[in-house]
Amino acid sequence: MDKGTHDKFKAFTVKFFETNKITDSYKDVQWGSTESQNIRFQYLCKLFEEDQTKEITLLDVGCGLGHLYDFILEKNYDNIRYSGLDIQRDFIEFAKKKHPDGNFMNKSLFELETDQQYDYLVASGTFSVTVPNEDMKKFLEESVEKMFTLCNKGIAFNLLTTKMPSEYIGTTETHFDPVEILDMCFKLTNRINVYHSYKPNDFTILMYK
Ligand SMILES: C[S@@+](CC[C@H](N)C(=O)[O-])C[C@H]1O[C@@H](n2cnc3c(N)ncnc32)[C@H](O)[C@@H]1O
Numbered sequence: 344m345d346k347g348t349h350d351k352f353k354a355f356t357v358k359f360f361e362t363n364k365i366t367d368s369y370k371d372v373q374w375g376s377t378e379s380q381n382i383r384f385q386y387l388c389k390l391f392e393e394d395q396t397k398e399i400t401l402l403d404v405g406c407g408l409g410h411l412y413d414f415i416l417e418k419n420y421d422n423i424r425y426s427g428l429d430i431q432r433d434f435i436e437f438a439k440k441k442h443p444d445g446n447f448m449n450k451s452l453f454e455l456e457t458d459q460q461y462d463y464l465v466a467s468g469t470f471s472v473t474v475p476n477e478d479m480k481k482f483l484e485e486s487v488e489k490m491f492t493l494c495n496k497g498i499a500f501n502l503l504t505t506k507m508p509s510e511y512i513g514t515t516e517t518h519f520d521p522v523e524i525l526d527m528c529f530k531l532t533n534r535i536n537v538y539h540s541y542k543p544n545d546f547t548i549l550m551y552k
Contacts, residue, residue, distance in 0.1 A: 372407035384414040386547040390499040402461040403427040405469030409438035466500040479517040497551040
Protein backbone atom coordinates (compact mmCIF):
# COMPACT_ATOMS: atom_id res chain seq x y z
CA MET A 344 0.00 0.00 0.00
CA ASP A 345 1.47 3.39 -0.92
CA LYS A 346 2.03 5.93 1.86
CA GLY A 347 -0.74 8.31 0.74
CA THR A 348 -3.38 5.55 0.75
CA HIS A 349 -2.12 4.21 4.08
CA ASP A 350 -2.29 7.65 5.70
CA LYS A 351 -5.84 8.15 4.39
CA PHE A 352 -7.00 4.77 5.81
CA LYS A 353 -5.31 5.51 9.09
CA ALA A 354 -6.72 9.04 9.49
CA PHE A 355 -10.26 7.95 8.56
CA THR A 356 -10.23 4.95 10.91
CA VAL A 357 -8.76 6.92 13.83
CA LYS A 358 -11.55 9.50 13.44
CA PHE A 359 -14.21 6.77 13.15
CA PHE A 360 -13.24 5.23 16.51
CA GLU A 361 -12.67 8.51 18.35
CA THR A 362 -14.56 8.65 21.65
CA ASN A 363 -14.82 11.25 24.44
CA LYS A 364 -14.78 8.81 27.31
CA ILE A 365 -13.53 5.23 27.35
CA THR A 366 -15.65 2.98 29.57
CA ASP A 367 -14.03 -0.38 28.69
CA SER A 368 -17.28 -1.41 27.01
CA TYR A 369 -18.04 -3.13 23.68
CA LYS A 370 -19.61 0.23 22.72
CA ASP A 371 -16.22 2.00 22.73
CA VAL A 372 -15.04 -0.31 19.92
CA GLN A 373 -18.39 -0.14 18.11
CA TRP A 374 -19.61 -3.69 18.63
CA GLY A 375 -23.33 -4.39 19.23
CA SER A 376 -22.96 -6.31 22.51
CA THR A 377 -20.46 -8.18 24.69
CA GLU A 378 -22.01 -11.46 23.45
CA SER A 379 -21.38 -10.59 19.79
CA GLN A 380 -17.81 -9.55 20.63
CA ASN A 381 -17.15 -12.77 22.57
CA ILE A 382 -18.57 -15.16 20.00
CA ARG A 383 -16.17 -13.64 17.47
CA PHE A 384 -13.27 -14.20 19.90
CA GLN A 385 -14.42 -17.78 20.45
CA TYR A 386 -14.12 -18.55 16.71
CA LEU A 387 -10.82 -16.69 16.30
CA CYS A 388 -9.28 -18.66 19.19
CA LYS A 389 -9.97 -21.91 17.31
CA LEU A 390 -6.85 -20.93 15.37
CA PHE A 391 -4.52 -21.93 18.20
CA GLU A 392 -6.57 -23.76 20.82
CA GLU A 393 -5.25 -27.20 19.86
CA ASP A 394 -1.63 -25.99 19.88
CA GLN A 395 -0.09 -27.50 23.03
CA THR A 396 3.25 -25.68 22.62
CA LYS A 397 4.48 -24.40 25.97
CA GLU A 398 4.50 -20.78 24.82
CA ILE A 399 2.65 -19.29 21.86
CA THR A 400 3.15 -15.71 20.67
CA LEU A 401 -0.02 -13.98 19.50
CA LEU A 402 -0.51 -10.56 17.90
CA ASP A 403 -4.00 -9.02 18.04
CA VAL A 404 -4.20 -6.63 15.06
CA GLY A 405 -6.66 -3.81 15.85
CA CYS A 406 -6.82 -4.87 19.50
CA GLY A 407 -8.99 -1.94 20.64
CA LEU A 408 -9.12 -2.00 24.45
CA GLY A 409 -7.52 -5.44 24.72
CA HIS A 410 -10.85 -7.24 25.17
CA LEU A 411 -9.44 -10.34 23.46
CA TYR A 412 -6.74 -10.43 26.13
CA ASP A 413 -9.49 -10.23 28.82
CA PHE A 414 -11.20 -13.18 27.06
CA ILE A 415 -7.97 -15.22 26.86
CA LEU A 416 -7.27 -14.70 30.58
CA GLU A 417 -10.87 -15.61 31.49
CA LYS A 418 -10.67 -18.82 29.45
CA ASN A 419 -7.35 -19.73 31.09
CA TYR A 420 -5.37 -20.16 27.90
CA ASP A 421 -2.15 -20.26 29.88
CA ASN A 422 0.37 -20.69 27.04
CA ILE A 423 -0.36 -17.42 25.22
CA ARG A 424 2.11 -14.53 25.18
CA TYR A 425 -0.17 -11.73 24.01
CA SER A 426 0.67 -8.53 22.09
CA GLY A 427 -1.84 -6.00 20.82
CA LEU A 428 -1.59 -3.38 18.12
CA ASP A 429 -3.94 -0.48 17.35
CA ILE A 430 -3.77 2.85 15.55
CA GLN A 431 -6.04 4.48 18.17
CA ARG A 432 -3.64 5.94 20.76
CA ASP A 433 -6.31 6.34 23.50
CA PHE A 434 -7.30 2.67 23.20
CA ILE A 435 -3.68 1.57 23.56
CA GLU A 436 -3.08 3.84 26.57
CA PHE A 437 -6.19 2.42 28.24
CA ALA A 438 -5.25 -1.19 27.44
CA LYS A 439 -1.73 -0.67 28.84
CA LYS A 440 -3.17 0.55 32.16
CA LYS A 441 -5.60 -2.38 32.31
CA HIS A 442 -2.95 -4.99 31.47
CA PRO A 443 0.52 -3.75 32.48
CA ASP A 444 1.86 -7.23 31.62
CA GLY A 445 0.56 -7.06 28.01
CA ASN A 446 2.63 -5.66 25.16
CA PHE A 447 0.50 -2.96 23.50
CA MET A 448 1.74 -0.93 20.53
CA ASN A 449 0.27 2.22 19.00
CA LYS A 450 0.94 1.40 15.34
CA SER A 451 -0.78 0.32 12.19
CA LEU A 452 -0.35 -3.18 10.76
CA PHE A 453 1.51 -1.61 7.83
CA GLU A 454 3.99 0.12 10.13
CA LEU A 455 5.21 -3.20 11.57
CA GLU A 456 8.61 -4.47 10.49
CA THR A 457 8.53 -7.96 8.98
CA ASP A 458 11.54 -9.14 11.01
CA GLN A 459 9.32 -9.41 14.14
CA GLN A 460 7.40 -12.68 13.76
CA TYR A 461 4.52 -14.09 15.84
CA ASP A 462 3.23 -17.66 15.91
CA TYR A 463 -0.31 -16.44 15.28
CA LEU A 464 -2.02 -13.18 14.33
CA VAL A 465 -5.72 -12.45 14.69
CA ALA A 466 -7.95 -9.49 13.75
CA SER A 467 -11.50 -8.96 14.98
CA GLY A 468 -13.54 -6.21 13.33
CA THR A 469 -10.36 -4.58 12.01
CA PHE A 470 -11.38 -4.59 8.34
CA SER A 471 -14.99 -3.42 8.59
CA VAL A 472 -14.94 0.37 8.41
CA THR A 473 -15.62 1.66 4.89
CA VAL A 474 -13.10 4.30 3.85
CA PRO A 475 -14.94 6.37 1.18
CA ASN A 476 -13.74 6.04 -2.42
CA GLU A 477 -11.15 3.40 -1.58
CA ASP A 478 -10.84 -0.19 -2.80
CA MET A 479 -11.70 -2.12 0.37
CA LYS A 480 -11.03 -5.53 -1.18
CA LYS A 481 -7.51 -4.48 -2.17
CA PHE A 482 -6.96 -3.08 1.33
CA LEU A 483 -8.13 -6.37 2.83
CA GLU A 484 -5.92 -8.40 0.48
CA GLU A 485 -2.84 -6.37 1.41
CA SER A 486 -3.70 -6.67 5.12
CA VAL A 487 -4.12 -10.46 4.92
CA GLU A 488 -0.84 -10.79 2.98
CA LYS A 489 0.97 -8.71 5.60
CA MET A 490 -0.49 -10.74 8.48
CA PHE A 491 0.43 -14.00 6.74
CA THR A 492 4.01 -12.76 6.20
CA LEU A 493 4.31 -11.97 9.92
CA CYS A 494 3.13 -15.38 11.21
CA ASN A 495 5.05 -18.56 11.88
CA LYS A 496 1.97 -20.77 12.06
CA GLY A 497 -1.27 -19.05 11.08
CA ILE A 498 -3.70 -16.16 11.08
CA ALA A 499 -7.43 -15.64 11.65
CA PHE A 500 -9.73 -12.73 10.94
CA ASN A 501 -13.43 -12.00 10.78
CA LEU A 502 -15.42 -9.96 8.29
CA LEU A 503 -19.01 -8.87 7.74
CA THR A 504 -20.65 -11.01 5.07
CA THR A 505 -22.68 -10.14 1.98
CA LYS A 506 -24.53 -13.47 2.36
CA MET A 507 -27.33 -11.94 4.44
CA PRO A 508 -30.51 -10.02 3.58
CA SER A 509 -29.36 -6.94 1.66
CA GLU A 510 -31.67 -4.58 3.61
CA TYR A 511 -29.40 -5.07 6.66
CA ILE A 512 -26.24 -4.06 4.82
CA GLY A 513 -25.31 -0.47 5.76
CA THR A 514 -22.89 1.98 4.17
CA THR A 515 -20.46 2.80 6.98
CA GLU A 516 -19.23 -0.80 7.16
CA THR A 517 -17.93 -3.04 4.39
CA HIS A 518 -19.46 -6.48 3.83
CA PHE A 519 -17.35 -8.97 1.87
CA ASP A 520 -18.41 -11.88 -0.34
CA PRO A 521 -17.01 -14.96 1.47
CA VAL A 522 -16.55 -16.88 -1.80
CA GLU A 523 -14.42 -14.09 -3.30
CA ILE A 524 -12.43 -13.75 -0.08
CA LEU A 525 -11.77 -17.49 0.06
CA ASP A 526 -10.46 -17.40 -3.50
CA MET A 527 -8.14 -14.62 -2.42
CA CYS A 528 -6.91 -16.59 0.63
CA PHE A 529 -6.23 -19.73 -1.43
CA LYS A 530 -3.50 -17.77 -3.24
CA LEU A 531 -1.54 -17.90 0.03
CA THR A 532 -2.33 -21.38 1.42
CA ASN A 533 -4.63 -24.39 0.96
CA ARG A 534 -4.85 -24.96 4.72
CA ILE A 535 -7.98 -22.94 5.45
CA ASN A 536 -11.03 -23.25 7.73
CA VAL A 537 -14.14 -21.08 7.38
CA TYR A 538 -16.96 -20.49 9.86
CA HIS A 539 -20.10 -18.86 8.49
CA SER A 540 -22.79 -20.15 10.85
CA TYR A 541 -22.18 -18.56 14.28
CA LYS A 542 -23.85 -15.22 13.48
CA PRO A 543 -26.15 -14.04 10.67
CA ASN A 544 -23.84 -11.23 9.50
CA ASP A 545 -20.28 -12.40 10.08
CA PHE A 546 -17.71 -15.02 9.10
CA THR A 547 -14.26 -16.09 10.26
CA ILE A 548 -11.36 -17.43 8.21
CA LEU A 549 -8.45 -19.40 9.69
CA MET A 550 -5.32 -19.80 7.53
CA TYR A 551 -2.31 -21.99 8.32
CA LYS A 552 1.20 -22.18 6.89
C1 LIG B 1 -14.29 -2.86 15.67
S1 LIG B 1 -12.81 -2.42 16.56
C2 LIG B 1 -12.51 -3.98 17.35
C3 LIG B 1 -11.51 -3.94 18.46
C4 LIG B 1 -11.13 -5.31 19.03
N1 LIG B 1 -10.54 -6.16 18.01
C5 LIG B 1 -12.33 -5.99 19.64
O1 LIG B 1 -12.90 -6.88 19.01
O2 LIG B 1 -12.69 -5.62 20.77
C6 LIG B 1 -11.55 -2.38 15.28
C7 LIG B 1 -10.22 -1.81 15.74
O3 LIG B 1 -9.25 -1.97 14.69
C8 LIG B 1 -8.37 -0.85 14.70
N2 LIG B 1 -7.71 -0.82 13.37
C9 LIG B 1 -8.30 -0.68 12.16
N3 LIG B 1 -7.38 -0.75 11.16
C10 LIG B 1 -6.17 -0.95 11.76
C11 LIG B 1 -4.84 -1.10 11.28
N4 LIG B 1 -4.55 -1.06 9.97
N5 LIG B 1 -3.83 -1.29 12.17
C12 LIG B 1 -4.10 -1.32 13.50
N6 LIG B 1 -5.35 -1.18 14.03
C13 LIG B 1 -6.37 -0.99 13.18
C14 LIG B 1 -9.30 0.32 15.02
O4 LIG B 1 -8.59 1.43 15.51
C15 LIG B 1 -10.23 -0.32 16.07
O5 LIG B 1 -9.75 -0.13 17.38
